[in-house]
Amino acid sequence: MMLLFSLSVLLPRKKFIFHYKNVRWARGRNETYLCFVVKRRVGPDSLTFDFGHLRNRNGCHVEMLFLRYLGALCPGLYSITWFCSWSPCANCSIRLAQFLSQMPNLRLRIFVSRLYFCDMEDSRERDGLRMLKKAGVQITVMTYKDFFYCWQTFVARKQSNFKAWDELHQNSVRLARKLHRILQPFETEDLRDAFKLLGL
DNA sequence: ATTTTCAAT
Numbered sequence: 238m239m240l241l242f243s244l245s246v247l248l249p250r251k252k253f254i255f256h257y258k259n260v261r262w263a264r265g266r267n268e269t270y271l272c273f274v275v276k277r278r279v280g281p282d283s284l285t286f287d288f289g290h291l292r293n294r295n296g297c298h299v300e301m302l303f304l305r306y307l308g309a310l311c312p313g314l315y316s317i318t319w320f321c322s323w324s325p326c327a328n329c330s331i332r333l334a335q336f337l338s339q340m341p342n343l344r345l346r347i348f349v350s351r352l353y354f355c356d357m358e359d360s361r362e363r364d365g366l367r368m369l370k371k372a373g374v375q376i377t378v379m380t381y382k383d384f385f386y387c388w389q390t391f392v393a394r395k396q397s398n399f400k401a402w403d404e405l406h407q408n409s410v411r412l413a414r415k416l417h418r419i420l421q422p423f424e425t426e427d428l429r430d431a432f433k434l435l436g437l
Numbered sequence: 438a439t440t441t442t443c444a445a446t
Binding site for chain 2: 260261262263264265266267268269270292293294296297298299300301321322323325326329351352353354356
């Protein structure tokens with residue numbers, strides 16, 4: 238299992254750009270990519286233990302594939318950082334939160350390029366993200382420096398430098414604000430209750 | 438102005 242991931246080749250440039258582009262209308266992104274770095278705490282310092290990328294397959298969301306990999310790690314303290322083209326769906330968030338509650342030796346940071354089905358106020362995906370935050374996961378929208386880092390680390394770039402697409406920054410800021418609003422402790426239910434109390 | 442989404446055909 239471990240070997241499989243270590244052998245994963247670098248992402249082709251076009252693939253990375255297409256799937257990680259943080260455009261508002263992500264037409265045709267019917268796949269999700271997950272680039273990861275796993276660091277292992279050894280004494281006072283942490284060493285890179287593994288890195289690579291994954292894609293959803295056979296109807297299995299990429300987060301669940303990665304969970305299978307994490308379950309096979311040898312005992313120890315790990316910091317995991319992943320960069321996903323979509324944020325997790327509601328079910329994956331639930332499964333992830335459950336998994337992490339049983340694995341206190343794991344620290345997870347999730348960077349996302351785009352937010353998956355988060356437009357509706359009452360979407361289950363929004364609940365899922367809040368659940369992850371509660372479970373101690375740090376969720377962040379990718380910025381230029383994150384795309385740059387991914388390009389350097391996971392892409393077969395052949396000396397080429399990362400070139401930002403139009404509106405990378407604006408899109409990132411917009412999505413970060415949206416995520417921030419989603420992760421606010423106040424849920425719509427609370428607000429509705431508050432309005433009801435006020436007779437509105 | 439409107440557009441999409443870990444496909445389904």
